[in-house]
Amino acid sequence: MLTGKQKISTLIEQINDKRHVTPKGQPILIHPFGDLGGNYPEEELLNLLYKFQNDDEILKIARLPTTNDFGIVNYADRYYGVDLTSKFDKYYDNFNIKPVAKIESKPKLNRKSLEKVWNVLQEIETKRGITSSTDEITIPQVYWSKVKDQREAFDYAEERLVILRKLETEEQAIENLRWIDDEKGLAYMRAGQNYFxxxxxxxxxxxxxSATYQKGSKPQQTSNEPVGSLELEIVYTSAHEVILNKRFLLSKPTLNGENDLVMSYLYKNSNRPIGIDELEEKGRIKPTKSLGKIVENLGFTKDLARAFFVVSADSIYFKNPVTKVMLDELELRFIKIKAK
Known part of the structure; x- marks a missing residue:
């Protein structure tokens, strides 16, 4: 999944590339699939183009996708057309020049500390890329699917606030931080002078x-693992890794994506049935895929899925750990594992 910064960069690069093959006097045509690989939802792409037009003033939208009389959008009708202004070249040059780092010395942080700050920065960057320059960037104070109760939510929120304050006061990466206690539960901020x-x-x-850590503890991989007398256990790490028996990396879901949020909630609430209603109300997750598909995306296929999950259309049961008795009841002796 592209970050907000990558989406802006990719779109700007495509526009700049297509300008060289566009006849003079005609709009530059950009196709959301042919040129952008389907990485931009329609609303997001429109927001970016309007941002370029109204905030950055680097282009003018000359054409939007159209539908036929039957409400169907054909491939050729999906093009967006833009005319560039005189400000485009300067914007393009500035955006693609890597800033000279002002950070000459910083205290060394361990991997977990780096990971926590980096995760928050990725959230900010994703939202920054699709937020108008006149609006504040917002991120949730708490991801409820990643906490078990109010106490854990409080600790989780406090840690995120500490990270944001560090980014504001020590790093000048963000500014005008507002942490409001309301029903929305959002943190508000703007990018600071040292953000990039x-x-x-x-x-x-x-x-x-991360490379150093993985080099020293990379899980071994095999295609078939005898169950024998061992129990099976899943660990869901702070790096969003689904690891089986401390040896097999099954998957690494995208940070705060649907698979990550569901797995986080199930991991915190294992060994009991959880309905769709609970995921939506307590976990604040609205799955767009079936629960079975999410399990598959997490790396649990066939017998491995049978060992750990009981899934229906509207509920899911995550068993963790799985004992030998439980495996015997399922008549599972060998389980094929597709490790990453």
Whole structure:
């Protein structure tokens, strides 16, 4: 999944590339699938184009997708057309020049600390990329699917607030932070003067720390694992990794994506049935896929899914750990594992 920054960069690059093959006097045509690979939902793409037009003033929208008399949108009718203004070239050059980092020395952080800050920065970046420059960036104070009760929610929110204050006061990555106690439960902020430098620094440092960690503890991989007398157990790590028996990496869901949110909630609430209503009300998750598909996306296929899950159309039961007795009842001796 592209971050907000990557989406802006990709769109700008495509517009700049297509301008060179567009006849003079005609709008530059951009296709959401042919040119952008379907990575932009319609509303998001429109918001970006209107941002470029109204806030950045680098282009004017000359054409929008059209439907025929039957309400059907054909491939050729999906094109967006834009005319560039005189400000486009400067915007393009500035956006693609990597800022000179102002961060010369920072205290060394361990992998987990880097990961927590980096996760928050990714959330901010995703929202920043699709937020008008005149509006505040907002992120949730709490992801309820990742906490078990009010006490845990309080601790989770406090930790996020500490990270945001650090990014504001020490890093100057964000500014005008507002943490409002209301029903929306959002944190409000704007990008600060050091935003890009800080973002790039944490991205690079986390990549290095993560590579070192994975090199030293990469799970072994096999296609068939005898169950024998061992029980099976899943650990869902803070790095969003679904790991079986501390050895097999089954999947690594996208941060705060649907699979991540569902797995986080199930992991916190294992060994009891959970209905769709509970996921929506307590976990504040509205699954767009079937529960069975989510289980499959998480790396649990066939017998492995049978071992850990009982799934119906409107409920799910995550068994963790799974004992030998439970496996015997399911008549499972060998389980095929598709490790990453």
């Amino acid at each position: 430098e800080v973002y790039d620094w944490y991205e690079e440092e986390y990549k290095k720390a």
